[in-house]
Amino acid sequence: xxxxxxxxxxxxxxxxxxxxxxxxxxxxxxxxxxxxxxxxxxxxxxxxxxxxxxxxxxxxxxxxxxxxxxxxxxxxxxxxxxxxxxxxxxxxxxxxxxxxxxxxxxxxxxxxxxxxxxxxxxxxxxxxxxxxxxxxxxxxxxxxxxxxxxxxxxxxxxxxxxxxxxxxxxxxxxxxxxxxxxxxxxxxxxxxxxxxxxxxxxxxxxxxxxxxxxxxxxxxxxxxxxxxxxxxxxxxxxxxxxxxxxxxxxxxxxxxxxxxxxxxxxxxxxxxxxxxxxxxxxxxxxxxxxxxxxxxxxxxxxxxxxxxxxxxxxxxxxxxxxxxxxxxxxxxxxxxxxxxxxxxxxxxxxxxxxxxxxxxxxxxxxxxxxxxxxxxxxxxxxxxxxxxxxxxxxxxxxxxxxxxxxxxxxxxxxxxxxxxxxxxxxxxxxxxxxxxxxxxxxxxxxxxxxxxxxxxxxxxxxxxxxxxxxxxxxxxxxxxxxxxxxxxxxxxxxxxxxxxxxxxxxxxxxxxxxxxxxxxxxxxxxxxxxxxxxxxxxxxxxxxxxxxxxxxxxxxxxxxx
Amino acid sequence: xxxxxxxxxxxxxxxxxxxxxxxxxxxxxxxxxxxxxxxxxxxxxxxxxxxxxxxxxxxxxxxxxxxxxxxxxxxxxxxxxx
Numbered sequence: 280x281x282x283x284x285x286x287x288x289x290x291x292x293x294x295x296x297x298x299x300x301x302x303x304x305x306x307x308x309x310x311x312x313x314x315x316x317x318x319x320x321x322x323x324x325x326x327x328x329x330x331x332x333x334x335x336x337x338x339x340x341x342x343x344x345x346x347x348x349x350x351x352x353x354x355x356x357x358x359x360x361x362x363x364x365x366x367x368x369x370x371x372x373x374x375x376x377x378x379x380x381x382x383x384x385x386x387x388x389x390x391x392x393x394x395x396x397x398x399x400x401x402x403x404x405x406x407x408x409x410x411x412x413x414x415x416x417x418x419x420x421x422x423x424x425x426x427x428x429x430x431x432x433x434x435x436x437x438x439x440x441x442x443x444x445x446x447x448x449x450x451x452x453x454x455x456x457x458x459x460x461x462x463x464x465x466x467x468x469x470x471x472x473x474x475x476x477x478x479x480x481x482x483x484x485x486x487x488x489x490x491x492x493x494x495x496x497x498x499x500x501x502x503x504x505x506x507x508x509x510x511x512x513x514x515x516x517x518x519x520x521x522x523x524x525x526x527x528x529x530x531x532x533x534x535x536x537x538x539x540x541x542x543x544x545x546x547x548x549x550x551x552x553x554x555x556x557x558x559x560x561x562x563x564x565x566x567x568x569x570x571x572x573x574x575x576x577x578x579x580x581x582x583x584x585x586x587x588x589x590x591x592x593x594x595x596x597x598x599x600x601x602x603x604x605x606x607x608x609x610x611x612x613x614x615x616x617x618x619x620x621x622x623x624x625x626x627x628x629x630x631x632x633x634x635x636x637x638x639x640x641x642x643x644x645x646x647x648x649x650x651x652x653x654x655x656x657x658x659x660x661x662x663x664x665x666x667x668x669x670x671x672x673x674x675x676x677x678x679x680x681x682x683x684x685x686x687x688x689x690x691x692x693x694x695x696x697x698x699x700x701x702x703x704x705x706x707x708x709x710x711x712x713x714x715x716x717x718x719x720x721x722x723x724x725x726x727x728x729x730x731x732x733x734x735x736x737x738x739x740x741x742x743x744x745x746x747x748x749x750x751x752x753x754x755x756x757x758x759x760x761x762x763x764x765x766x767x768x769x770x771x772x773x774x775x776x777x778x779x780x781x782x783x784x785x786x787x788x789x790x791x792x793x794x795x796x797x798x799x800x801x802x803x804x805x806x807x808x809x810x811x812x813x814x815x816x817x818x819x820x821x822x823x824x825x826x827x828x829x830x831x832x833x834x835x836x837x838x839x840x
Numbered sequence: 841x842x843x844x845x846x847x848x849x850x851x852x853x854x855x856x857x858x859x860x861x862x863x864x865x866x867x868x869x870x871x872x873x874x875x876x877x878x879x880x881x882x883x884x885x886x887x888x889x890x891x892x893x894x895x896x897x898x899x900x901x902x903x904x905x906x907x908x909x910x911x912x913x914x915x916x917x918x919x920x921x922x
Contacts, residue, residue: 305900371904372875521879523899552883731880789863793875802878804859 282464283357283445284436286507290314299506302347303515303530317354322429324355328393331416335360335435337392342366342400345516348420349492352395360435364447364459365493374797375403382407385456389690393418441465447690448495448605454736459690460605470608470684471504473656477613478568487513487536489520489527496573499609500540524549525557535565542573542732546580547766550587564592568616572601574729575722576649578622580766602651602720606705608684612718614652621650621717634675636712653716658682662713667701677724678711679704726824728759730801731767737824743798744772749787751775756814758828771805771831775813784808807835845914852888857881867911872904895920
């Protein structure tokens with residue numbers, strides 16, 4: 280039998296002194312964590328969970344800052360046989376009340392037995408625990424010590440059946456936190472196997488990651504894949520990276536990193552915000568693949584990255600892409616590994632009006648699409664129309680998939696799980712088209728906004744904006760608009776108001792900015808307060824997000840859409 | 841000295857970060873803890889301060905403990921310019 284714990288035990292028995300993680304932290308030397316260290320640290324958490332009466336199969340929520348304790352607690356829960364789920368922690372700007380509200384909603388739906396957090400956050404966690412809630416223990420990082428001699432006979436993770444759930448992944452916001460993606464041991468192993476083939480993973484690879492672990496790209500590609508397959512992982516915190524993006528380049532140089540995954544905006548961010556003096560001595564020639572993943576891919580971002588870093592040895596053939604989602608554990612497709620990344624230049628008008636990706640022939644306006652690659656092993660893709668009929672090559676429709684690494688379901692949400700499937704096909708809500716095996720992803724069918732790789736639900740943003748006094752109830756819309764400079768979407772809110780005084784409207788706009796910024800994962804910049812009946816409604820009276828985006832772009836930005 | 845630093849900082853934050861040219865920022869308005877400047881723009885601010893005033897703000901200093909308002913940032917710049 281093979282589960283997460285048996286694989287960890289194998290690494291512990293065979294290679295206790297092998298480097299598993301090199302942890303890069305500020306102002307201290309890089310910390311080398313061997314498999315022996317990792318298991319001893321994790322076993323300390325497993326023991327603490329056992330002593331707290333947490334049983335195998337129960338859910339353990341982790342609210343921790345990036346670092347060794349987050350890693351140890353995760354594998355500790357696994358060794359206990361419990362189900363860990365890593366949540367984002369409260370940032371400086373986020374309102375504690377809003378965070379608490381989301382946490383309470385999650386506790387109600389997912390019913391965790393324990394929460395692991397850091398001492399400074401305990402009082403916040405306590406405030407979220409309502410009477411009669413499911414949480415029986417709140418464990419603090421500082422109270423847990425390593426177990427120098429793990430007793431495997433007590434680590435009940437070894438008994439877990441491969442078909443059982445091993446972890447949950449949540450996306451952020453009030454909506455996302457109520458929809459935990461439950462994944463089995465087996466599904467994750469299948470993904471790792473399929474994906475390792477797709478990227479030609481070998482023992483010579485070195486993975487470098489700054490990605491957060493509450494998101495599939497960071498959790499699977501930048502954490503579980505390297506650790507379970509014994510590939511060295513060089514890991515830094517997203518908090519540090521965003522303040523010092525050059526650390527990624529320094530880490531690649533120092534450890535001869537070969538693989539990294541980045542959301543599209545990070546290409547722009549690195550290209551624009553790293554000073555020359557921080558690149559002195561940088562050598563990026565070991566980088567064999569930088570995989571663009573988790574938000575729409577733009578050729579201009581790749582170009583910007585290549586231009587900035589080619590003089591430091593970055594090779595154009597290292598540009599790669601993947602289409603991935605938590606519901607398939609991680610990757611669905613992979614491109615740019617076995618052959619150069621493909622691009623498709625298409626007729627813009629035919630694409631927008633007839634939903635056909637027709638190759639451009641001459642003088643017409645064009646769109647340059649970057650391929651997300653071809654399906655990984657044991658994964659099939661179909662493109663469906665609105666009636667769920669299969670579409671042909673170059674026809675735009677909803678991407679559906681079937682694989683041997685799908686989610687078990689949304690945790691405690693059979694209703695949401697049922698809605699997500701059409702027979703055995705998982706409906707992704709993403710739009711795209713195929714050319715042969717090659718997949719091109721163009722956007723979302725659902726109104727999800729993707730900002731810097733994070734999924735943002737417009738209804739969460741609209742609810743926050745709607746709380747502001749002066750906004751007409753229910754007359755708010757939010758959507759994303761792509762910014763070429765940033766390489767990602769920027770969020771816009773339009774709110775109707777009966778208030779006509781321009782100063783008053785300015786006040787309302789500022790309050791909306793503040794309410795959304797403090798209550799969500801994004802910082803809101805673009806707000807327009809408009810007259811009654813400005814917003815376009817559908818025939819059923821709902822506010823149409825995409826139609827209003829078009830109107831906003833033409834009215835406020837003078838763009839031709 | 842601080843008098844000339846403040847308006848430059850305020851203009852930069854309003855136009856380049858907040859994208860609202862007419863946004864007036866009070867010297868004591870919390871920028872980081874108030875969510876006006878998000879983590880993605882902290883580096884922009886550090887780059888601007890370095891180019892404009894020749895003062896380095898290290899990346900580990902980019903948090904609300906080092907400065908959270910324009911007044912605090914201006915004081916920091918002045919102190920380092922010596």
